[in-house]
Amino acid sequence: MEAPRKSLLKLKKKQIAIKVKGYRPTKDSEPYFQEYKIPLKPDMVVLDALNYIKDNIDGSLTYRWSCRMGVCGSCGSNVNGKPKLTCETFIDDVGDNLTVEPMARFPIIKDLVVDIDSFMTKLKDVKPWIINETEKPIEKGENLQTPEQVDLYKQQSMCINCMLCYSACPVVGTEDDFIGPAALALSYRYNMDSRDQGEKERLKITSSEEGVYGCSWIGECTSVCPKNVDPAIAIQKLKLTGSLQTIKELLLPKFVK
Amino acid sequence: MNKKIHALLWGAFSTGGFVAAFLLPSFIILNSILFHPSGIISSDPISYENAIIRFNNPLFKMYLIVLFSTTLIHGLYRFKAFLFEVGFLPYKKPITGLVYLIISIGTASTLFFVLSSLF
């Protein structure tokens, strides 16, 4: 059980000082920090602070958010240098003197909004959907799965595409082509789904230098993931699968479909 | 084949990791620390005569070949990946070439010295 959160209000704090990185694309040569002092409210999260700034101080502050409850994956940022979802990060946990920046390792479009096009392309490349050689007709009924079959892919199915793992991964920072933790974890999720027949197709893309073999198992992706997806372990399992598959293909080509 | 090479190289790296993890600690302790020439315990097991007897054991020869080649493969592959992550990516081709050259020379030398004593 987690220790109860220390409330800054109980410590008689009334305000918080928050530095937010701003960037105006056609006006600024590089991002800069803007400082704000805003009232502290009970159980305040970083997203509440950003919304207060936008509503009362600086209407131009630009950032992504949607569900406010950690399921949509929109509000990823760097809070005090760590990749976090702003809707799930309590001010009581990060202190009353905090820094909010856009997610690291992504190009910045404006303020806290980053360019996620490369991720969206990489995600589509791994075909994160059920692939069947032939579609089962509706009349034949639904696809049945046992709880054990669901357990094989459930952990990786929790991914909300928040991209905090990309922000944390040094390989993403150095290799533009690296497919990255979330996309690879999702390819593993679909490979492990008993309804899916697309493993071979996905392995062609993921068993490569830009795919799983670009990963060095640094493990920071798993550390920052807000949904406990553990992309690192999914990637290592894909490395093993890819390696064994390749050896089988080379040694026993006739027996490999 | 171009894409498949990475899967095979990783397989070799992974095998090397297991061998190094299980066999290298004892080799370092026995070869360089426990029976240190300054005579901390006893320098007899690493005297020339005992070293030759050990070296001529075919099982020891196989052990050396496996230990040295797989440790080089694992260690240098790992370090190469790290170099690319800390700013040396622009020098990918020469670094990769140098790494595989050292692995090849190291493995070939081990085989040469180990097998030449058979003739």
Added chain:
Amino acid sequence: MSKEFKPYVEKNNNFWWLTNRRYFTYAMREISGLVMSLYVLISIYEISQLTSGSSSFIDFRLLAASPLMFMFSVIALAFTLLHTITWFELTGKIQKDQVPKISGKSPPIFALVIVNMLILFAASYLIYFLFW
């Protein structure tokens, strides 16, 4: 998306591995690969001296007797043990799903690390018994 401007790309920080404890442990783990390889290269030189005759081997032993070489061996052992322990931790995470479950639960990773360490001790003793 029409881009009339270029998004700002932050310059890469090549010292990212110094910015948190997990990154630093990773860097040390990777550097262990270099240190282990250096030790093996020196050992290859050792066997080359062994096969060249007793005087060459004795010359090598004089070199090995120096405090510097001894220090290097100790450092090499430390890095090798770092590799071993982190390797067992990492492979334990994969072995966890491959070993038989006990009352529906996979064994904890530390238990698998301990099993691997026991195998390491057994293998080390066997090596000592066979060759030393």
